Amino acid sequence: xxxxxxxxxxxxxxxxxxxxxxxVHPRVLQALSLPVMGHLDPTFFQVMDDVCEMxxxxxxxxxxxxxxxxxxxxxxxxxxxxxxxxxxxxxxxxRNGYFGIRLADIAERCGATVHVMDTPWxxxxxxxxxxxxxxxxxxxxxxxxxxxxxSTGVLSDMKELVDVIHESGALAIVDAVTSLGGHxxxxxxxxxxxxxxxxxxxxxAPPGLAPISLSPAAMDVVAKRPSKVQSFYFNLKxxxxxxxxxxxxxxxxxxxxxxxxxxxxxxMMEEGQENRINRHARVAAALRAGAEALGLxxxxxxxxxxxxxxxxxxxxxxxxxxxxxxxxNDYDIxxxxxxxxxxGKAWRVGLMGESARERNVFALLSALETILSKEGYEVAxxxxxxxxxxxxxxxxxx
Amino acid sequence: xxxxxxxxxxxxxxxxxxxxxxxVHPRVLQALSLPVMGHLDPTFFQVMDDVCEMxxxxxxxxxxxxxxxxxxxxxxxxxxxxxxxxxxxxxxxxRNGYFGIRLADIAERCGATVHVMDTPWxxxxxxxxxxxxxxxxxxxxxxxxxxxxxSTGVLSDMKELVDVIHESGALAIVDAVTSLGGHxxxxxxxxxxxxxxxxxxxxxAPPGLAPISLSPAAMDVVAKRPSKVQSFYFNLKxxxxxxxxxxxxxxxxxxxxxxxxxxxxxxMMEEGQENRINRHARVAAALRAGAEALGLxxxxxxxxxxxxxxxxxxxxxxxxxxxxxxxxNDYDIxxxxxxxxxxGKAWRVGLMGESARERNVFALLSALETILSKEGYEVAxxxxxxxxxxxxxxxxxx
Numbered sequence: 001x002x003x004x005x006x007x008x009x010x011x012x013x014x015x016x017x018x019x020x021x022x023x024v025h026p027r028v029l030q031a032l033s034l035p036v037m038g039h040l041d042p043t044f045f046q047v048m049d050d051v052c053e054m055x056x057x058x059x060x061x062x063x064x065x066x067x068x069x070x071x072x073x074x075x076x077x078x079x080x081x082x083x084x085x086x087x088x089x090x091x092x093x094x095r096n097g098y099f100g101i102r103l104a105d106i107a108e109r110c111g112a113t114v115h116v117m118d119t120p121w122x123x124x125x126x127x128x129x130x131x132x133x134x135x136x137x138x139x140x141x142x143x144x145x146x147x148x149x150x151s152t153g154v155l156s157d158m159k160e161l162v163d164v165i166h167e168s169g170a171l172a173i174v175d176a177v178t179s180l181g182g183h184x185x186x187x188x189x190x191x192x193x194x195x196x197x198x199x200x201x202x203x204x205a206p207p208g209l210a211p212i213s214l215s216p217a218a219m220d221v222v223a224k225r226p227s228k229v230q231s232f233y234f235n236l237k238x239x240x241x242x243x244x245x246x247x248x249x250x251x252x253x254x255x256x257x258x259x260x261x262x263x264x265x266x267x268m269m270e271e272g273q274e275n276r277i278n279r280h281a282r283v284a285a286a287l288r289a290g291a292e293a294l295g296l297x298x299x300x301x302x303x304x305x306x307x308x309x310x311x312x313x314x315x316x317x318x319x320x321x322x323x324x325x326x327x328x329n330d331y332d333i334x335x336x337x338x339x340x341x342x343x344g345k346a347w348r349v350g351l352m353g354e355s356a357r358e359r360n361v362f363a364l365l366s367a368l369e370t371i372l373s374k375e376g377y378e379v380a381x382x383x384x385x386x387x388x389x390x391x392x393x394x395x396x397x398x
Numbered sequence: 399x400x401x402x403x404x405x406x407x408x409x410x411x412x413x414x415x416x417x418x419x420x421x422v423h424p425r426v427l428q429a430l431s432l433p434v435m436g437h438l439d440p441t442f443f444q445v446m447d448d449v450c451e452m453x454x455x456x457x458x459x460x461x462x463x464x465x466x467x468x469x470x471x472x473x474x475x476x477x478x479x480x481x482x483x484x485x486x487x488x489x490x491x492x493r494n495g496y497f498g499i500r501l502a503d504i505a506e507r508c509g510a511t512v513h514v515m516d517t518p519w520x521x522x523x524x525x526x527x528x529x530x531x532x533x534x535x536x537x538x539x540x541x542x543x544x545x546x547x548x549s550t551g552v553l554s555d556m557k558e559l560v561d562v563i564h565e566s567g568a569l570a571i572v573d574a575v576t577s578l579g580g581h582x583x584x585x586x587x588x589x590x591x592x593x594x595x596x597x598x599x600x601x602x603a604p605p606g607l608a609p610i611s612l613s614p615a616a617m618d619v620v621a622k623r624p625s626k627v628q629s630f631y632f633n634l635k636x637x638x639x640x641x642x643x644x645x646x647x648x649x650x651x652x653x654x655x656x657x658x659x660x661x662x663x664x665x666m667m668e669e670g671q672e673n674r675i676n677r678h679a680r681v682a683a684a685l686r687a688g689a690e691a692l693g694l695x696x697x698x699x700x701x702x703x704x705x706x707x708x709x710x711x712x713x714x715x716x717x718x719x720x721x722x723x724x725x726x727n728d729y730d731i732x733x734x735x736x737x738x739x740x741x742g743k744a745w746r747v748g749l750m751g752e753s754a755r756e757r758n759v760f761a762l763l764s765a766l767e768t769i770l771s772k773e774g775y776e777v778a779x780x781x782x783x784x785x786x787x788x789x790x791x792x793x794x795x796x
Contacts, residue, residue: 005448005664009657011441013433020650024434032654033431035411036422036604038732043409050403070606071469074649075631106630200650206434208468208606208652230628232504233473249737251472252418252598254606256430257655259407266403334436339647 014328015360018336019150019309020178021200021207022352024264028205031263032256039253047262048243048253054265058180058203058273059195059213061187066213067243068261069234070254073177073198076210078106079234080173080194081144083214083222087111089141092133092170094125094161098151098340099175103144110230112141121152121341122311124304127160134168142171142193148179151339153300153311153348155183159190166191171218177201180211181268182280182308182352193218199257202280202308204353205264208257264353280307282395283351283361286388290365291349293387294372294379299346308352311342315377320344323371331367361388412726413758416734417548417707418576419598419605420750422662426603429661430654437651445660446641446651452663456578456601456671457593457611459585464611465641466659467632468652471575471596474608475501477632478571478592479508479542481612481620487539490515490531490568492523492559496549496738497573501542508628510539519550519739520709522702525558532566540569540591546577549737551698551709551746553581557588564589569616575599578609579666580678580706580750591616597655600678600706602751603662606655662751678705680793681749681759688763688786689747692770692777697744706750709740713775718742721769729765731758759786 016023037044055066069076081103085091091112093104096119108114117133119125125145134140143165147158158174165172171193176185180195181202187195193215200207214222214236222229222236229235233251241248268276284307288298291312299311314320320337324347327333336348351360365384373379414421435442453464467474479501483489489510491502494517506512515531517523523543532538541563545556556572563570569591574583578593579600585593591613598605612620612634620627620634627633631649639646666674682705686696689710697709712718718735722745725731734746749758763782771777 003448003451004444005452005660005667009429009432009445009660011432011435011445011657014435014439016434016436018436018438021434021436021653029431029433029654031407033427034407034409035427036414036419036598037409037412038414038416038419039605040416040734041412041726041732046402047407047409050401053401054403071473071631072649072652075469078629078631102630109626109628109630198650200434206652206654207437207650208655228507230507231476232500232507233469233476251470252596252605254470254604254655255419256427256604256658257606257652259409260654262403262407269403328439334439336438 012332015333015363016355017349017351017360017364018334019348019350020352022204022350022355024206025204025267025354027267028260028263032206032260034259036255039255040247040249044255045247047258051258051262051265052243054269055211058265058268059185059187060189061213063187063213063215065219065236065240067239068209068211068258070251071210072207073196073210075234076196076198076212077103077175078231079212079236080196081107081110082231082234083229083236084142084171084173084194084218085110085112086225086227090115090139092117092137092140092143094119094130094145096123096125096152096154097121097146097149099146099149103146103175107144122154122299123301124154125156125161127157127164130161131164134164140168140170142173144173146175147185148176148183148306148308150178150309151342153306153309154304155179155306156304162190162192171221178306178308181276184277187213199261202352203264204267205261206257208254209261280351280356282392283356283358284310285395286358286361286391287349287351289391290361290384290388294368294384299342308350310349311346312349314345314347318372318375318377323375326371327367333364333367358392410730413731413761414753415747415749415758415762416732417746417748418750420602420748420753422604423602423665423752425665426658426661430604430658432657434653437653438645438647442653443645445656449656449660449663450641452667453609456663456666457583457585458587459611461585461611461613463617463634463638465637466607466609466656468649469608470605471594471608473632474594474596474610475573476504476629477610477634478594479505480629480632481627481634482540482569482571482592482616483508483510484623484625485509488513488537490535490538490541492517492528492543494521494523494550494552495519495544495547497544497547499738501544501573505542520552520697521699522552523554523559525555525562528559529562532562538566538568540571542571544573545583546574546581546704546706548576548707549740551704551707552702553577553704554702560588560590569619576704576706579674582675585611597659599750601662602665603659604655606652607659678749678754680790681754681756682708683793684756684759684786684789685747685749687789688759688782691785692766692782697740706748708747709744710747712743712745716770716773716775724769725765731762731765756790
């Protein structure tokens with residue numbers, strides 16, 4: 001008997017239209033495979049500086065402390081909470097999906113007394129509701145809110161929400177995992193105190209790093225806290241000493257992932273951030289039009305629909321896993337299943353970074369039409385495709 | 399003015415002879431750059447299974463819970479402590495270098511009452527001394543000890559130490575960051591309860607993942623603890639559900655790094671673990687002989703010298719940073735400076751994984767002879783080189 005590990009790895013090229021990872025451009029994969037150098041090599045310090053400079057442009061911030069955390073997005077969520085929260089602090093978390101729930105869980109593990117404000121899945125967090133809630137809860141250290149809920153496909157109005165949070169005197173911790181690079185995230189203009197994301201969604205790099213940015217005021221809170229941060233690995237004061245001119249060793253940086261992030265950010269700069277955000281908007285509009293023409297309803301409320309991720313209702317009588325398996329096996333197309341309340345009820349289609357291409361929308365809609373028809377669902381072949389095409393044609397006119 | 403990030407990244411090929419990262423073989427870099435797939439794609443599940451199967455062989459264990467953590471080695475250290483320690487638990491940490499100090503710091507952040515047993519830098523942890531210490535400290539939850547101290551170049555006798563730890567009833571947490579793949583690590587034979595490492599040293603992959611293994615007894619402690627693990631990201635119970643047949647989503651796995659680790663482990667299997675360990679022993683012996691012929695003394699006590707990492711005293715009157723800079727700039731060779739007590743006093747030369755090659759020993763000794771001579775240090779050209787050659791010639795006869 002031979003073991004599977006004896007085979008050379010030859011992964012097929014998948015079209016990644018799930019909630020992330022998204023497809024990674026060959027240029028980024030090539031950068032990933034460049035020779036390793038040391039984490040204290042001056043040549044690598046320049047790579048680090050390049051990455052920070054571009055991340056600041058993407059977050060629209062002048063915050064010095066804008067760095068990639070050596071983990072995936074969940075690690076950055078933990079970094080935000082572990083550094084800001086001290087034992088005895090209270091934090092309010094706005095929960096309108098799975099990642100809000102996770103944020104509340106993590107804040108609690110970091111020692112916060114956690115209050116939650118729940119919004120039904122599929123709805124955006126309402127600024128007025130938050131304002132009323134905050135009046136009842138004075139003295140909060142921070143309020144956490146998810147900009148783009150990857151579980152529901154909902155985008156909340158972050159500028160308004162941050163204004164409300166600041167009126168209460170709390171710090172605003174914002175999860176931009178699925179929005180950064182796909183929607184506008186203007187950290188300084190909106191006044192966000194702590195904002196984090198991940199590389200494998202709209203930034204177009206593989207999974208494994210998680211950009212975070214903290215305002216000087218937020219870093220001041222971290223610097224002045226009397227208690228130790230409960231995580232050594234995610235301790236921002238030590239990380240700052242590595243990323244600033246001190247270059248003090250903290251942990252061995254994921255060198256090649258940093259190369260890849262640099263290349264992905266360069267590609268974003270070449271395209272232009274506005275162009276990239278427009279591209280995400282255009283392909284998402286096409287997908288929504290096509291899905292509706294196919295009779296699938298959109299689960300995120302109108303006016304608050306995310307572009308990088310669309311949640312679609314699964315038609316009655318159609319078996320979720322079977323359709324996704326057919327897409328993956330027969331078409332090499334991956335889409336995501338529902339999470340939490342939406343498990344078994346929704347498909348999650350990601351059009352992020354390199355995956356946010358018109359050809360992918362056409363391929364997905366055509367494949368879905370074919371598979372659903374085979375499953376006995378009534379399909380007018382080409383109807384969803386032409387709805388998508390019409391949307392794109394019109395969109396170009398705008 | 400143009401920004402540096404506008405340039406294409408073209409890192410020179412460095413010879414990495416520092417404390418890690420070590421040089422990564424082109425086959426591993428190629429695997430790193432294969433197309434991304436989803437973290438819930440059945441094709442990726444097979445990659446995960448392959449990695450676990452090979453990691454078990456490297457740890458010499460049948461432990462089901464043998465997985466790479468999505469962080470560097472420090473994150474795995476934190477994973478070990480955060481999952482085993484509950485508030486109110488006591489832990490003893492054997493400190494004989496920088497990473498023992500770090501382990502004690504992390505254990506404390508995880509809520510342990512930490513006791514320390516200090517051994518001078520350059521010495522191995524003494525089993526009898528530990529036995530005496532443990533008699534004075536009943537009721538410890540765990541004892542942490544570093545197998546291979548990367549800061550001092552010392553290897554401790556892990557089998558004996560684990561026996562002593564178990565006599566006291568505590569769990570043995572072992573840091574094998576710099577030993578795994580370069581020295582024998584026999585988790586089951588030695589009875590280690592929790593053991594962790596990192597990819598960028600003797601395993602030969604880039605930095606960014608950290609293998610960990612827990613015995614069923616240790617996982618039972620994790621499973622039965624009434625309190626939540628303070629870290630969500632490093633929570634082993636949830637990670638187990640992703641790595642076992644449940645495949646429950648926890649975080650987006652660093653896909654490409656997992657490809658690279660798989661390929662690095664395959665290369666280890668092809669070479670044979672015993673051959674690889676012998677290779678590390680042979681090149682380390684050559685380096686030690688050459689360094690002594692050059693008049694540099696070895697800072698780790700005889701009989702406990704690490705093969706993957708050698709600490710050398712810096713001769714009086716020689717400027718540490720200047721020599722390392724010359725090695726890096728004129729020869730593209732990286733070695734490490736001293737950490738903690740050894741800062742400014744020691745060079746740390748890593749011969750790990752792909753870097754553990756005779757040609758690298760020859761290149762380093764020749765370059766060192768040249769640079770030190772220029773700095774006014776008395777050098778008999780070729781003396782250190784021939785000492786290294788003689789050692790290798792003899793070593794082959796054994």
